[in-house]
């Protein structure tokens with residue numbers, strides 16, 4: 001498995017080997033992996049080399065360390081397709097994960113100028129502002145702040161937003177959700193994100209800003225979210241540009 005004659009650095013070979021064991025499910029989430037010493041003895045390689053491989057795997061979110069206990073296998077990242085407009089609830093269910101939300105705040109606020117412009121409403125029009133921690137199998141995935149014009153997306157209650165907003169919009173309000181524009185940016189978790197997402201300070205997050213539209217082109221939500229970069233990756237297919 002480790003080929004010392006290969007031009008590929010040994011730390012990288014070990015890294016790829018451990019990655020394969022994780023991706024194929026041989027190493028299971030929360031399982032402890034062998035120690036630096038064990039790897040170094042088993043493959044006759046230096047502990048420095050092992051450490052470099054393990055550090056890279058920790059930084060890439062494949063492994064996590066617990067002080068005094070060892071190094072463990074992380075849950076695999078959720079792969080989110082960038083094609084297709086879906087809700088958090090749908091995404092998690094499709095993967096066999098149980099979606100849930102922890103409501104942080106839910107209020108009606110007057111739209112400030114920038115928000116009003118983005119939602120194409122008059123300044124000070126009432127807007128629902130909802131802050132939720134979105135969870136999968138009870139683990140925090142994202143901290144999401146959603147703003148919706150209150151006289152368009154009517155009748156929201158805690159019960160509804162603890163389930164699915166999109167389901168309410170489509171099934172109860174009979175509105176047709178059509179498209180969204182979205183931007184994704186890398187960042188470091190801010191203090192509130194550290195607390196709600198249960199990550200260490202300095203952890204990477206993916207910031208996503210989405211504006212979504214009904215079929216007649218009316219914007220119905222502006223959503224700002226911070227996704228845990230160790231739990232999420234985004235994938236999409238591309239056609240060759242002509």
Ligand code: 16G
Pocket residue numbers: 086087088089090144146163164165166167208210212221223225
């Ligand atoms: C996703 C959407 C968010 C939408 C929510 C509805 C992103 C970045 N955000 O989290 O815009 O409001 O789904 O989910 O994908 P729900 O129907 O489960 O409440």
